[in-house]
Amino acid sequence: MNREREEALKLSQEPIDLTGATVERERRPVKMSYSFRIRGEDEALAIWLEDEADRRGITPNDLVRELAEEARLRASQGDREDRVVPVGELHRLIDRIAQRSVAA
Numbered sequence: 001m002n003r004e005r006e007e008a009l010k011l012s013q014e015p016i017d018l019t020g021a022t023v024e025r026e027r028r029p030v031k032m033s034y035s036f037r038i039r040g041e042d043e044a045l046a047i048w049l050e051d052e053a054d055r056r057g058i059t060p061n062d063l064v065r066e067l068a069e070e071a072r073l074r075a076s077q078g079d080r081e082d083r084v085v086p087v088g089e090l091h092r093l094i095d096r097i098a099q100r101s102v103a104a
Contacts, residue, residue, distance in 0.1 A: 036064075056092060 038046040053063040066086045
């Protein structure tokens with residue numbers, strides 16, 4: 001072994017005194033990752049997903065997240081017939097309207 005490795009190994013085996021140490025805990029945001037497959041017979045769905053994401057100016061991953069959020073909101077509202085608009089879509093619509101008024 002070279003000298004640096006020997007020194008590092010020696011240091012790693014020495015006890016560490018944590019007597020005066022404090023633990024600082026902070027909440028970290030929860031992140032969940034889901035993966036799904038679109039079967040070959042559902043190619044039209046995959047194409048729609050990509051086209052709709054392009055139309056909205058977001059990634060397919062963000063579109064799936066928005067669609068899941070919209071489904072959750074609708075499920076929590078029961079049989080109400082109000083139109084649920086995801087926040088991301090609302091922002092994009094407002095941006096489009098603002099761009100039209102600036103261009104006019």
